[in-house]
Amino acid sequence: MEPLLFWALETLLFNDFQPSSSNSPFQNMLTDVTNQLLPGSSQEAPSGPSNIAGIDQAIQQAALSTGLSPALLKAVATVESSLNPAAVSSAGAIGVMQLMPQTAESLGVNPYNAEQNILGGAEYLKSLLDNFHGNLTLALAAYNAGPGAVDHFGGIPPYQQTQDYVQKVLSTYQALASSPEST
Structure with a gap:
């Protein structure tokens, strides 16, 4: 997937889907995919409260x-x-x-x-x-x-x-x- 298209999809999903735990499989998957596809993206997943x-x-x-x-x-x-x-x-x-x-x-x-x-x-x-x-x-x-x-x-x-x-x-x-x- 093109990085810009992936960014748009990721933004849409992050803004519309807020899991109750920062360690949800969905959020971890998005973080992993982001780190793989977007050059220079952080290797650090968000921590702290997500609710x-x-x-x-x-x-x-x-x-x-x-x-x-x-x-x-x-x-x-x-x-x-x-x-x-x-x-x-x-x-x-x-x-x-x-x-x-x-x-x-x-x-x-x-x-x-x-x-x-x-x-x-x-x-x-x-x-x-x-x-x-x-x-x-x-x-x-x-x-x-x-x-x-x-x-x-x-x-x-x-x-x-x-x-x-x-x-x-x-x-x-x-x-x-x-x-x-x-x-």
Whole structure:
């Protein structure tokens, strides 16, 4: 199978099928096939929680550690990966919080470990909020497009994908924050 076609199939399956255990035969098979077919793919399978309760718990821990709202972290994770610890973007972003490998390395986290990925994403978002003086909109734009792009354009970059991303995260955050069972 062509690597791009396989990637599309894998993405579809990972986004639509979330097994309750990170060690399911289906997920192991996909990881093995991915490692065989895609050059440069990681030899490391995702670890940590793959169920929503485990992801929620990791988000709560990261929120406590960073002082960020759990609803904000869950909104970012939802928009980034649909809370999928096995998600890998076409740009190479990994896991629940879709960390780029260089970002994960600079944060000292393993992006394939769901707890570390979530904590790393929370720490990165917190640093962006600090960098942009608490401006959530700019921090979210920087999370998506990079802080250099936000600096270069003096605000949200004129990229449709980034503009849509910021709006999706903000609306998801608002919905989560106002729900009675919000995290």
